[in-house]
Amino acid sequence: MPELPEVETIVCKLRAVLPGKQIAGLELHHTKPLQGAAESLPQQYVVAVSRRAKIIQFELGATPTAPPTAIILIHLKMTGQLIYQDDQQRIGGGHPTPDWVDQLPSKHTRITMTFADGARLFFNDQRLFGWWKIIAATDLPQAHAGLGPDVTDDTFTLPYFQLELAKKRLPIKVAIMDNRIVCGVGNIYACEALNVARISPFRPALSLTEAEVTALHQAMQQVIALGIELGGTTFDGKYVDIAGLAGQYQTVVRVYGREGQPCPNCGGLIKKEKLAGRGTYFCSECQI
DNA sequence: TGATATGTTATCTT
DNA sequence: CAAGATAACATATC
Numbered sequence: 001m002p003e004l005p006e007v008e009t010i011v012c013k014l015r016a017v018l019p020g021k022q023i024a025g026l027e028l029h030h031t032k033p034l035q036g037a038a039e040s041l042p043q044q045y046v047v048a049v050s051r052r053a054k055i056i057q058f059e060l061g062a063t064p065t066a067p068p069t070a071i072i073l074i075h076l077k078m079t080g081q082l083i084y085q086d087d088q089q090r091i092g093g094g095h096p097t098p099d100w101v102d103q104l105p106s107k108h109t110r111i112t113m114t115f116a117d118g119a120r121l122f123f124n125d126q127r128l129f130g131w132w133k134i135i136a137a138t139d140l141p142q143a144h145a146g147l148g149p150d151v152t153d154d155t156f157t158l159p160y161f162q163l164e165l166a167k168k169r170l171p172i173k174v175a176i177m178d179n180r181i182v183c184g185v186g187n188i189y190a191c192e193a194l195n196v197a198r199i200s201p202f203r204p205a206l207s208l209t210e211a212e213v214t215a216l217h218q219a220m221q222q223v224i225a226l227g228i229e230l231g232g233t234t235f236d237g238k239y240v241d242i243a244g245l246a247g248q249y250q251t252v253v254r255v256y257g258r259e260g261q262p263c264p265n266c267g268g269l270i271k272k273e274k275l276a277g278r279g280t281y282f283c284s285e286c287q288i
Numbered sequence: 289t290g291a292t293a294t295g296t297t298a299t300c301t302t
Numbered sequence: 303c304a305a306g307a308t309a310a311c312a313t314a315t316c
Binding site: 002003006054075076077078079095127129177186188189232233234235256278279 | 296
């Protein structure tokens with residue numbers, strides 16, 4: 001489920017509670033999602049919680065303020081959730097399912113992380129696409145190899161974007177969802193950004209004019225920033241009111257999931273077609 | 289029953 | 303070799 005705004009939201013919430021906590025252990029309910037040495041984790045402290053692309057990072061050290069020596073990398077993929085629970089509160093987020101409110105661990109809980117103070121962090125994932133990787137801090141650059149700049153980062157500059165697009169004949173929507181070009185734009189926000197910029201998802205990337213690339217660059221940053229501000233997107237009517245877990249971007253969504261409805265730019269008909277295997281929503285009038 | 293799903297990557301086919 | 307399309311991962315829901 002999660003796109004970058006949802007991941008960023010989870011990271012912010014966990015950053016408020018995890019740093020300083022000492023890990024007691026990991027309980028593996030399923031072996032597939034975990035790679036790396038889980039036996040090295042007990043006694044380690046969470047020093048920081050960070051993010052790169054859609055990868056959540058728990059930086060671990062021997063004391064609460066030590067430089068991190070190991071990092072847990074977590075990818076939620078389509079259906080992952082991270083839910084933190086102590087005796088006061090339940091926070092976190094990810095794919096909206098009954099596990100948000102049910103007793104945990106549930107049948108979808110793959111990993112439970114326990115802390116010395118009794119708090120627990122549950123990793124739930126219906127489809128088992130998500131993963132945890134435990135690596136040495138020195139291996140972090142290797143783990144990020146091949147990733148382009150984050151859409152939220154200063155390094156995602158307009159000249160860089162122009163240069164990359166000028167090389168590709170790919171449909172523009174496929175290009176902006178390619179992590180080698182730019183990280184953090186998933187299917188929902190790709191559709192949204194192209195609508196804001198009034199560009200057809202099917203246009204070859206290198207066919208965009210300089211003005212169009214500029215508008216798209218800005219639109220991508222704008223829709224991602226709004227997504228983060230609203231705490232991500234929760235496309236599930238049952239859980240939208242659950243404080244601490246649901247996002248609100250779905251209340252301002254422009255085209256995604258709105259086939260047959262009017263375009264917010266021009267009132268034209270929003271259509272849905274398949275592009276590179278993904279549902280693609282766009283205005284048939286103004287996205288040219 | 290079949291289509292679809294907010295992600296990424298391997299493997300085909302041109 | 304490269305671009306582009308398709309399949310694959312595994313499960314749930316409509």
